[in-house]
Amino acid sequence: DTEVTQTPKHLVMGMTNKKSLKCEQHMGHRAMYWYKQKAKKPPELMFVYSYEKLSINESVPSRFSPECPNSSLLNLHLHALQPEDSALYLCASSQDGRTAQDEQYFGPGTRLTVT
Amino acid sequence: AQKVTQAQTEISVVEKEDVTLDCVYETRDTTYYLFWYKQPPSGELVFLIRRNSFDEQNEISGRYSWNFQKSTSSFNFTITASQVVDSAVYFCALSMVKTSYDKVIFGPGTSLSVIP
Numbered sequence: 627d628t629e630v631t632q633t634p635k636h637l638v639m640g641m642t643n644k645k646s647l648k649c650e651q652h653m654g655h656r657a658m659y660w661y662k663q664k665a666k667k668p669p670e671l672m673f674v675y676s677y678e679k680l681s682i683n684e685s686v687p688s689r690f691s692p693e694c695p696n697s698s699l700l701n702l703h704l705h706a707l708q709p710e711d712s713a714l715y716l717c718a719s720s721q722d723g724r725t726a727q728d729e730q731y732f733g734p735g736t737r738l739t740v741t
Numbered sequence: 742a743q744k745v746t747q748a749q750t751e752i753s754v755v756e757k758e759d760v761t762l763d764c765v766y767e768t769r770d771t772t773y774y775l776f777w778y779k780q781p782p783s784g785e786l787v788f789l790i791r792r793n794s795f796d797e798q799n800e801i802s803g804r805y806s807w808n809f810q811k812s813t814s815s816f817n818f819t820i821t822a823s824q825v826v827d828s829a830v831y832f833c834a835l836s837m838v839k840t841s842y843d844k845v846i847f848g849p850g851t852s853l854s855v856i857p
Contacts, residue, residue: 726843731788
């Protein structure tokens with residue numbers, strides 16, 4: 627099973643709302659990632675969890691708050707977002723939790739629209 | 742500094758034509774990994790291949806083949822007899838092997854359209 631699942635697929639939220647994106651993998655991978663992708667651009671790394679600990683935060687605004695409840699789950703909590711935060715949010719996982727040498731397996735993404 | 746360049750922003754080919762997607766990378770490290778990912782219109786990135794810096798052997802997988810040349814810092818991807826299902830954005834990516842975690846560097850992507 628090489629599947630990463632993400633919910634919801636689409637999300638529309640107002641700037642005062644609080645919502646969460648969820649990601650799950652059952653491949654026993656030890657690294658999990660959140661990426662943000664704007665149209666016609668490559669994925670832009672936001673956070674990396676390695677062995678359930680936050681190892682990289684790419685200077686992401688505090689209105690995005692990641693959480694890794696266990697080795698299979700990754701959440702992204704959203705609060706007071708701006709319209710420019712509208713994008714495709716991709717979750718990924720990889721086997722090695724220590725380095726970036728392994729291939730990443732991506733979920734289908736959540737397409738977020740902030741109104 | 743590490744960098745990945747994909748000079749072709751968009752390519753259009755007619756079905757059954759062969760097409761090569763170029764990837765040029767920059768790194769000072771001697772140990773690194775290169776990847777290709779495919780992103781179809783559905784949005785999910787799909788892993789295609791990983792190659793380490795010590796393995797310059799070319800690889801073929803069905804209609805896909807990859808040419809890794811350290812002398813020119815290139816890792817090009819060729820699709821033979823292209824099909825409509827190959828229409829997607831293709832990303833080349835680079836990662837280094839370090840003692841602490843570091844991120845993958847993605848190229849800007851090449852959008853491939855295969856016309857029936």
